[in-house]
Amino acid sequence: DADVTQTPRNRITKTGKRIMLECSQTKGHDRMYWYRQDPGLGLRLIYYSFDVKDINKGEISDGYSVSRQAQAKFSLSLESAIPNQTALYFCATSDFSGTYNEQFFGPGTRLTVL
Amino acid sequence: GNSVTQMEGPVTLSEEAFLTINCTYTATGYPSLFWYVQYPGEGLQLLLKATKADDKGSNKGFEATYRKETTSFHLEKGSVQVSDSAVYFCALSDGAGSYQLTFGKGTKLSVIP
Numbered sequence: 001d002a003d004v005t006q007t008p009r010n011r012i013t014k015t016g017k018r019i020m021l022e023c024s025q026t027k028g029h030d031r032m033y034w035y036r037q038d039p040g041l042g043l044r045l046i047y048y049s050f051d052v053k054d055i056n057k058g059e060i061s062d063g064y065s066v067s068r069q070a071q072a073k074f075s076l077s078l079e080s081a082i083p084n085q086t087a088l089y090f091c092a093t094s095d096f097s098g099t100y101n102e103q104f105f106g107p108g109t110r111l112t113v114l
Numbered sequence: 115g116n117s118v119t120q121m122e123g124p125v126t127l128s129e130e131a132f133l134t135i136n137c138t139y140t141a142t143g144y145p146s147l148f149w150y151v152q153y154p155g156e157g158l159q160l161l162l163k164a165t166k167a168d169d170k171g172s173n174k175g176f177e178a179t180y181r182k183e184t185t186s187f188h189l190e191k192g193s194v195q196v197s198d199s200a201v202y203f204c205a206l207s208d209g210a211g212s213y214q215l216t217f218g219k220g221t222k223l224s225v226i227p
Contacts, residue, residue, distance in 0.1 A: 105157035105158040
């Protein structure tokens, strides 16, 4: 079984709809992250969490919110989706005790907003 | 702030050709450096890493050396295979306990038989 899973893998929605992307991990890591990937732009950090009570904004948090329901679960919400949020979204985890920030990625969710 | 610049793609090579993908960085302190690979339809996987100057990371025939004097971490492979076709991302993390990976924009490699 994969260590970092994301659901759904693909989603098509309409402008103005609320949508939630979910991430679960079995690696036992404290830190979790949400990134979006756009062609030619690499990956950009949306939100990150060091533990259940610690949520932080990343580079491009506007229009997004997150919830850390448990150590193993980190959800990303789009309250009112817009077309320029069409992208590939990745969840990642890392170990707080590591001396460098190696991150482990989920398979991604492809989101299309019409 | 931190930044990573890697060569623009796409790169197309014949099988068994030599590969170099250039990566330079700007960072405060002493960053750790990474190369991630993304195969079609999949998430990112760590390919190799180096945590201090002059370290050489290696994996699956790929190598990269952390050059502090030139702030570079170029990826090389002596003989590419069709199965190496993927997007390669250079990334940095600025020191122990830091939270964020800063990525380059990615370089798409296509290897033809």
